[in-house]
Amino acid sequence: MSRVKQDEKEKSKQRILNSAIKLFAQKGYDGVGIREICKDANANICMISYFWGGKEGLYKGIIDNLVEKQTQIAKTFVDFEIEPNALNKNEQINLLFKIFDNMVDFMYCNEFSHHIIRVLISAQHERRVELTSPLLVYIRKLIANIFNKDINDKDVTYKFLFLIAQLNSALVMPVFSLGQLKKEHFDKNDMKTIKNNIKLYLNALINEVNKGTKYDKIY
Amino acid sequence: MSRVKQDEKEKSKQRILNSAIKLFAQKGYDGVGIREICKDANANICMISYFWGGKEGLYKGIIDNLVEKQTQIAKTFVDFEIEPNALNKNEQINLLFKIFDNMVDFMYCNEFSHHIIRVLISAQHERRVELTSPLLVYIRKLIANIFNKDINDKDVTYKFLFLIAQLNSALVMPVFSLGQLKKEHFDKNDMKTIKNNIKLYLNALINEVNKGTKYDKIY
DNA sequence: AATAATAAAACAATCGTTTGATTAAATCAA
DNA sequence: TTGATTTAATCAAACGATTGTTTTATTATT
Numbered sequence: 001m002s003r004v005k006q007d008e009k010e011k012s013k014q015r016i017l018n019s020a021i022k023l024f025a026q027k028g029y030d031g032v033g034i035r036e037i038c039k040d041a042n043a044n045i046c047m048i049s050y051f052w053g054g055k056e057g058l059y060k061g062i063i064d065n066l067v068e069k070q071t072q073i074a075k076t077f078v079d080f081e082i083e084p085n086a087l088n089k090n091e092q093i094n095l096l097f098k099i100f101d102n103m104v105d106f107m108y109c110n111e112f113s114h115h116i117i118r119v120l121i122s123a124q125h126e127r128r129v130e131l132t133s134p135l136l137v138y139i140r141k142l143i144a145n146i147f148n149k150d151i152n153d154k155d156v157t158y159k160f161l162f163l164i165a166q167l168n169s170a171l172v173m174p175v176f177s178l179g180q181l182k183k184e185h186f187d188k189n190d191m192k193t194i195k196n197n198i199k200l201y202l203n204a205l206i207n208e209v210n211k212g213t214k215y216d217k218i219y
Numbered sequence: 220m221s222r223v224k225q226d227e228k229e230k231s232k233q234r235i236l237n238s239a240i241k242l243f244a245q246k247g248y249d250g251v252g253i254r255e256i257c258k259d260a261n262a263n264i265c266m267i268s269y270f271w272g273g274k275e276g277l278y279k280g281i282i283d284n285l286v287e288k289q290t291q292i293a294k295t296f297v298d299f300e301i302e303p304n305a306l307n308k309n310e311q312i313n314l315l316f317k318i319f320d321n322m323v324d325f326m327y328c329n330e331f332s333h334h335i336i337r338v339l340i341s342a343q344h345e346r347r348v349e350l351t352s353p354l355l356v357y358i359r360k361l362i363a364n365i366f367n368k369d370i371n372d373k374d375v376t377y378k379f380l381f382l383i384a385q386l387n388s389a390l391v392m393p394v395f396s397l398g399q400l401k402k403e404h405f406d407k408n409d410m411k412t413i414k415n416n417i418k419l420y421l422n423a424l425i426n427e428v429n430k431g432t433k434y435d436k437i438y
Numbered sequence: 439a440a441t442a443a444t445a446a447a448a449c450a451a452t453c454g455t456t457t458g459a460t461t462a463a464a465t466c467a468a
Numbered sequence: 469t470t471g472a473t474t475t476a477a478t479c480a481a482a483c484g485a486t487t488g489t490t491t492t493a494t495t496a497t498t
Contacts, residue, residue: 004463009477030249034454044479049455056454204423223497228443253488263445268489275488 013051015041020058029059067133070106074099074135084138084145096142099135100163139163232270234260239277248278286352289325293318293354303357303364315361318354319382358382 019041023032034055038045052058074080077098084092143159144151238260242251253274257264271277293299296317303311362378363370 006476008463012477028247028249030247033452035452044477045454046456046480047478050477054454200423204419225442227497231444252486254486263443264488265446265490266444269443273488 012041012043012047016043016047016051016058017062021062024059024062034058070103071134073102073106074138077102078135078138080134080138084141087145089146092142092146096139096146099139099142103135231260231262231266235262235266235270235277236281240281243278243281253277289322290353292321292325293357296321297354297357299353299357303361306364308365311361311365315358315365318358318361322354 016037020032020037023037023040026032034045034048037058038047048055048058052061078095084095087095140151140156140160143149143163144153144156147155147159149156235256239251239256242256242259245251253264253267256277257266267274267277271280297314303314306314359370359375359379362368362382363372363375366374366378368375
């Protein structure tokens, strides 16, 4: 077991990963070459084939890693084993919002992860990977239960995507450059606003659909 | 003035445009080569340089054309010369929704325009073109007026992007392939749902912000 | 005969990948 | 502990394929 070498290997592997995440996020998969990635990471281009078997393997590795991270975080407050219909409606609604609350946090857990997520949820042409996130599946189940629909119901898809779209608006914001808007990152106050907007929309949605029925306000 | 030749030229130019719009939408700018485009259009690769001076020129031409189209449509019911503050609040709110109502329609006016718009509003790495759509600028002005903010206020940006995100959810939908969701296009009923969601959100937003003040429900 | 649209071929540059050489650390015999 | 050998990480260079663009030739209309 070589220790020093192993460490060096891990270090340069991590450097490439960081550069790749950054550049894929900025320019898209086809927009970056492995030479640019390795130059940014101060590594030799052969290392990508050496570590991941190629450019595509590197990309898949990054996505898988992000989905896995998100799933692990979600597991600290969601039990995927418990089906949503085992919870009462108020619990379902609160859990749904808690998940989105957490997703906003996750998107900004590092400088570039939200770019990758943005690509994942919005860009068809980047879908080189099959996205089977347990968390996203669970969100669909929750929505189906809250609004008394079948999980395959088109309306569930609508509501799901509308909520995802709220996240997307947060993602879009830092990269949107319409006139006055600068490409700066957000502070905690901005995240609070995003969350409030999601909460507002969810409340409006729930009140609209369950007219007459009385539920607690979420949170 | 050659007539037959001129016509042939215009025909093949249009064929390339159609193929380019379709393929750029599907695979992104860097994801398609001009050979693929021209093969799909049944044209020679040199024609792209001949017509647009190159691949980038072709792309810019497509975007400009879409923005121009959208602006023309908007002009039929928005007078860009009239500043939003010349309208009363109810008129402002109704105009804002009417614009979004119309944008939903526009996104589905042809098979692929919504892909391009999606790219425009969400993908940073596709921003090869400066997006200065008069309509988008006018929407910002309207929001600023409705919520009594300066146009440069960050909150205006938030609300603007949240509304754009509603559109984005509509764009995301056909290309989202999470399990049960098929990649089919929407019918008129789906568009109605999108519009209702936007209306719902706008109402919730306006009510939330203008608590105590009484405004007509939009539409 | 002149002109303009299209086709085929060649252009240099870049793509992702692989090869063989080099370096340095780990291992083991002495 | 020392010195030789093995092993693994990294390097520069070259691979063939593909990129967008340009050039030259051909076709058909004016």
